[in-house]
Amino acid sequence: xKQTSLLLTILIICIKTYxxxxxxAFNRFRIHxxxxxxxxxxxxxxxxxxxxxxxxxxxETKGGILIQRTLLRDTVLTTKVDSLIAIRSNWKxxxxxxxxxxxxxxxxxxxxxxxxxxxxxxxKFYLKIPENSRIILTHxxxxxxxxxxxxxxxxxxxDSIGSKVTADLKVGASVSYNFNWETFKNRRIEAKKSxxxxxxxxxxxxxxxxLDKSSTSLSKEPYKDxxxxxxxxxxxxxxxxxxxxxxxxxxxxxxxxTKNVSDWNYNKKPYxxxxxxxxxxxxxx
Numbered sequence: 001x002k003q004t005s006l007l008l009t010i011l012i013i014c015i016k017t018y019x020x021x022x023x024x025a026f027n028r029f030r031i032h033x034x035x036x037x038x039x040x041x042x043x044x045x046x047x048x049x050x051x052x053x054x055x056x057x058x059x060e061t062k063g064g065i066l067i068q069r070t071l072l073r074d075t076v077l078t079t080k081v082d083s084l085i086a087i088r089s090n091w092k093x094x095x096x097x098x099x100x101x102x103x104x105x106x107x108x109x110x111x112x113x114x115x116x117x118x119x120x121x122x123x124k125f126y127l128k129i130p131e132n133s134r135i136i137l138t139h140x141x142x143x144x145x146x147x148x149x150x151x152x153x154x155x156x157x158x159d160s161i162g163s164k165v166t167a168d169l170k171v172g173a174s175v176s177y178n179f180n181w182e183t184f185k186n187r188r189i190e191a192k193k194s195x196x197x198x199x200x201x202x203x204x205x206x207x208x209x210x211l212d213k214s215s216t217s218l219s220k221e222p223y224k225d226x227x228x229x230x231x232x233x234x235x236x237x238x239x240x241x242x243x244x245x246x247x248x249x250x251x252x253x254x255x256x257x258t259k260n261v262s263d264w265n266y267n268k269k270p271y272x273x274x275x276x277x278x279x280x281x282x283x284x285x
Contacts, residue, residue, distance in 0.1 A: 027141040028111065029093040029182075031127070037135050039087050041108070041125040046083035051076055085121065096137065098184045103191040104129050106184050129186035139180045139197075145246060147174045147203050149233070149275040154266055157218065161265065170233055170273070172205010174248070180241055197241035199248070203275065207231040207254050209261050219263040229261035235273060248275040 033039045052058065052075045059068050097107040105126040113121050129135050149170040156162045180197030209215075209229040216222045235252020250273035256262050 028139070029096055029108075030138040030140070031087060031091040031093065031108070032136075032138070033087045033090055035136060037127060037129060037133065038137075040128070041085045041087055041091075041121075042082045042105075042128065043085055043121070043123065043125045044080050044082055045120060045123075046081045048079050048081045049076055050079070085125070093137075096182075096184075098191045098193060100189065100191045103186045103188065104131070106135055129184065131186055131188050134183050134185040136181055136183050139182050139195075140178065141180075142175065142177050145174050145176065147172055147205070147246075147248070147275050149203070149207075149235070149250060149252075149273040151274050153272040155270070157265060157269070161217070169208040170205060170275075172203055172233065174201050174203035174237075174246075174275075176201025176239070176246070178241055195241065195243060199239045199241055199246060200237070201239075202234070202236045203248070203250060203252070204232070204234045206257075207233045209254070209256070209264055211260055211264055215265055216263045218265045223263070227260065229256065229258045229264065231256050231258075231261050231264075231267070237273075237275065239275075245276065249273070250275055 031038050052071055054071050054073045057068055057070050059066065061067070092111045093108045094111060095109040097109075098105075106129055107124055107126045109124055110121065113119065127135055147170075150167060152166050152168050152170075154164050154166055176199040178197055178199040180195050182195045182197075183193065185192040185194075207230070209231050210226060211223050211229055212226040213222050213224060231254040233252055233254050235250035237248045237250035237252075239246045239248030251270060252273055253268055253270055254261075254264075254266060256264065256267045261267055
């Protein structure tokens with residue numbers, strides 16, 4: 001009797017956990033002071049004072065209207081300026097912002113510095129990226145991803161059933177620890193980003209199993225007709241992260257959920273899988 005399998009599509013969820021001090025090393029960007037353009041942080045913590053003399057004519061905008069006026073007395077004008085702070089150790093940060101509005105600046109939100117002497121550093125700063133140059137930061141984090149494993153390499157079961165590659169429909173999720181090298185480029189009028197990294201984790205989900213005479217040949221009564229079954233898969237793996245994609249190699253098992261899968265030749269037998277994970281929040285960046 002044929003059974004209908006129900007496969008669950010699991011949407012992508014990214015876990016974001018940020019530390020609150022410079023001693024925390026979980027889910028963060030890392031600034032490497034000995035790498036290019038990462039030894040100087042620019043904070044808007046300085047001020048500049050200019051004296052405008054009586055009798056000078058100044059131009060300013062008020063209410064969207066450009067006006068000119070003559071100063072009746074000396075006036076001191078105070079403006080904020082960027083101050084350079086030398087980075088002597090590898091700082092950690094929670095968020096990074098790089099846009100085409102300012103492709104020469106990589107804005108950084110650092111983790112909180114706990115030393116009271118460093119309290120003035122607990123604000124946004126930026127790293128300068130020269131024209132046609134780049135800054136590379138490392139980024140470590142844990143995340144959930146939707147995965148699909150379209151191919152499985154099945155080892156030989158006996159002399160008559162050799163190893164084979166099967167096209168399986170597997171849909172599920174994975175949780176992984178990731179370590180990326182993320183590159184931020186200044187293309188003069190445009191900001192560019194790319195990412196390359198490695199990951200290790202575990203995947204799980206549901207697999208559609210096709211049962212027929214060939215795939216149940218080791219059972220007491222091989223099936224004459226074809227029918228579907230449902231299995232649960234669990235599989236640790238390692239992978240490559242590239243622009244929002246994860247290409248992962250798995251070593252896993254399919255465990256039957258419907259009764260008929262117990263007749264399947266590969267029920268609870270190990271296999272090697274090749275999977276694809278997708279993170280919508282970073283794809284193509």
